[in-house]
Amino acid sequence: MLKIKVNESDTYEVRQEKNQWWLGETAFDGDIVPLNGTTRGGGWYHVIWKGRSFNLEVVELDRAAKTLTFRINGQLYTTTAQDRFDLLLESMGMSNAASTKVNEVKAPMPGLIQSVSVQPGIEVHKGDILLVLVAMKMENAIKAPGEGKVKAVRIKPGDSVEKNQVLVEFE
Incomplete structure (x- = not known):
C-alpha cells in the first residue's frame, strides 16, 4: 500500500491486489498508454478513466525522495508517496530516520x-x-x-x- 499526498492537501491510499489497482475503495478500471518518445519515468501518457480522456505529462520525478510532479490537461499536481516502510517508521515516531546525511x-x-x-x-x-x-x-x-x-x-x-x-x- 502507498499513501499518496497530492498538492500537500489531499491524501489517498493506493494499493494493488492481484492485477487490480485501487484508489481508496475505488478500483482503477481505466487505461494508461505511454505516448511516443516517453521514457521510463518521464514524458507523456494518455489516460482513460471513468469514460474520460486525460493527457498526462510527467514534469519531474525524484525516486529517492518519492516525489512526482505531473500535469493533467494543463493542471499541475505535486505528489509525495509513503510506502509501508515509511508508514511504519512514522507510526514509531521515526519518520526522519530513513533520511541519510550525505557527507x-x-x-x-x-x-x-x-x-x-x-x-x-x-x-x-x-x-x-x-x-x-x-x-x-x-x-x-x-x-x-x-x-x-x-x-x-x-x-x-x-x-x-x-x-x-x-x-x-x-x-
Missing part, C-alpha cells in the same frame, strides 16, 4: 572536470549544480544530493577524475 559527492564515472560552481563555505540546496563532468563527449551536471555547507572541493577545472573519486565534501 561527500563522488564521481559517477571517469571523466574531465569542465567547471566547478561551488567553493568551501557556500550553502547549497538539493538540486544545485556543483560542477560539470565531461565523459564520453557528454556534459554531466553533478547536483547537490541535499542541503548543506561545502567543506572542501577536491577538484578544479581541467582535472581528470576516476569513478568514485571524492569531488566535494560537506560539513
